[in-house]
Amino acid sequence: MSENMNLTLKVWRQRNNKDKGKFEDFKVNDISPDMSFLEMFDVLNEQLISQGSDPIAFDHDCREGICGMCSMYINGRPHGPKEGITTCQLHMRSFKDGDTIVVEPWRANAFPVIKDLVVDRTAFDRIIAAGGFISVNTGNAQDGNSIPISKIDADIAFAAAACIGCGACVAACKNASAMLFVSAKINQLSHLPQGQPERMQRVRAMVHQMDKEGFGACTNTGACSAECPKEISLVNIASMNCDYIKANVIDSNG
Amino acid sequence: MSLNSNIPEGKLEEKWIKYKSTVPLVNPANKRNLEILVIGSGLAGASAAASLAELGYKVKCYCFQDSPRRAHSIAAQGGINAAKNYQNDGDSVYRLFYDTIKGGDYRAREANVYRLAEISPNIIDQCVAQGVPFAREYGGMLSNRSFGGTQVQRTFYAAGQTGQQLLLGAYSALERQVGMGNVTMYNRHEMLELVIIDGKARGIIARNLITGKLERHFGHAVLICTGGYGNVFYLSTNAMGSNATAAWKAHKKGAYFGNPCFTQIHPTCIPVSGDHQSKLTLMSESLRNDGRIWVPKKAGDNRNPSDIPEDERDYYLERRYPAFGNLVPRDVASRAAKERCDAGFGVGNSKMAVYLDFKFNMMRYGKVEANKAGLNDADDNEILKLGKEVIKEKYGNLFDMYKQITGEDPYNSPMRIYPAVHYTMGGLWVDYNLMTNVPGLYALGEANFSDHGANRLGASALMQGLADGYFVIPYTIGDYLSKEIAVKPISTEHEAFAEAEKNVNDIISKLLNVKGTKSVDHYHKKLGKVMWDKCGMARNTKGLEEAINEIREIRNEFWQNVRVTGLADEFNPELEKAGRVADFLELGELMCIDALHRNESCGGHFREESQTEEGEALRNDSEYSYVAAWESNGDKWNLHKEALNFENIKIAQRSYK
């Protein structure tokens, strides 16, 4: 087993939304490679509390890569240096003794900072509320096997539905575009027979809300997908664009 | 107060049908004037909030996370049970009912469990209609797998992310109602007090976690859907924020707490790796479909698992329980793992782990794949490779997760696993309507005590959460609200609101003013250790008595020496944690008191004094066939008992041999 390490952290501190914010330096020692990145932050916060200073606020909950709450921008990359994982799944064995690690919040106009590393991602909820659903009231449903769905379609829908709504795609994008997140939901539903009736309306409503929230435009750079912890594919964006064009044509034809 | 479970008259299979067609209704115009507060946005909360809003009620929903989609239901991996009998393997509503009662070691209410089984097929239909991408067979039909404690395949799943997909389904239904203006969502809000007026639940005090401001909210009814309290143990598979606070505040305001000691220790979790550990990660029970559990036959055998030949391995579950093998219920599997490790047969650095080995089934699947592809002369390596692909398809995300955490590759060597706290069967006492003994206060999902007895079967938590929210509460709440239609919203200037808010303020300033030397986590860890050592997988009189005293000491020390940094009127996660741990420090004591009073073993509650010669849990039906419902009384508790009557199932010693 490798040795414990001593590290320097440069962490973004911002008291609240009005504060300007700045980086602060911290030292943590004797960090085990088996710790998760957030457990290393627990150690740092314990240290700060025992000194009587304010611990660093960060979002986290499940700590197993599924809730989408953790959100640290580590050394210039959302969720850190490893691909296909969230911040909470990143372990200290990915770093080495003496490293300096820079940690910032997600940066996007649509995700204002609440405190330190915590941002407000309610814009995502509002996009889902605008159309990210199938309109079926409880009790409306027919038997689950009454509409066969090919395994291929079910698998594609599932792959898109694996999005955890973390916002790393937005943080990774130089335009702070939310296209990957939005397209993942749209494609999940457009690959299922149940999603067809509202397909065109959905894409228009969700894209409209996305623009209203102040997310940037997509310039097909692909940083979103590269940094997405669930490896949501760029193909989703392409198919969403197709649907969006179709939807607008239908709309303008009345 | 006497406990009335309000179970409808009539034959078991007719109770719910009759209930539904006779329960009083609220007409649509009146629904618009009735306000319902839903606390929590997991499977139970989101499904309830969405369904009630669809019916026309005015709903407010609260979650402490930044979005309702984060609720910890999202982390459920394996699946959801339903008595669809799509596999033609003999399943039925009765069999699901029977398996659940037996799995719970005969400590659940027959009528509730039967209703759950009856509703289960509707849940699958509803979720499919919402676009939940369940696993499918090539022919396009829904796929099933097996779970512990059953001999049929009735579990529906979406890879190892079933909870995520079901929650996102409920979340989308909820957000649809938010978009339509029927639900007001309060993200980053935490309920810190229940408001009772004239004996009825009439609202809550919630803290806006961003600004720290306390808010008063009125409701004609309040639904607690805040999940379980496994985090009493500090280390558990729960999320870091999972807490008992809303349920506990309701308890302190008069709601009885049912069977608090019934805790589920899940057999297959990634073992603790060091003192820094902040939480434990589950490896889904579904893995026991294809993984075989073993330890070396020789104690202290330090060889690499692949160097230990077949005949020197002890597949102890298959040996002890030939009929169910690796698919015995969770409580049985957990105790068996503990027994082997305590006897010195454990593996890994800590020796507190057993192997979960997929090689055998990788080879089996590999052969099928080789046959399909016409590769008649494939060698073992090729077969293994094909088999790995099949396993990857079924459990890929779990294998990746294991690798991330341990740094070891489970495709090439067996997983090391050990039991960990996972679920709490206990919770607020509720009647058939899911109403607590406080009129207008309901508890749904894991937050109530109702359906799983002393041990929950795998893939039944998702079923219960969604049954309660989609299909039970929309009917049962009418029974109460139909009598409330004349009640105008009560002003939050009412003195009961003022007093409740003052209570909350007092606690917050008390926490901030201790200004001691030790962090909140320090006390949480201490409590967790006592609970795990003395109120965990095995319990006895001496240990429990000690635990009660130790918890009281920790609690005293906490209030004298905790250091909570920051201010009341700002975003302050330390303060949030402090309030939750303060509640755990009381709940932990009650759990030990309950465990001590129940001098029998049943399901996950194993009293060392009460076991069979083979070391199995030994129930004492003549004395303990009841639900223990605890009433808070200052810093003491009074016990009320609800007798459990089994009219349809013959109770017997559970056997999985």
Ligand code: SF4
């Ligand atoms: S698309 Fe990926 S990065 Fe974006 S929110 Fe979803 S999971 Fe996160």
Ligand code: FES
């Ligand atoms: S804390 Fe849930 S995904 Fe990281």
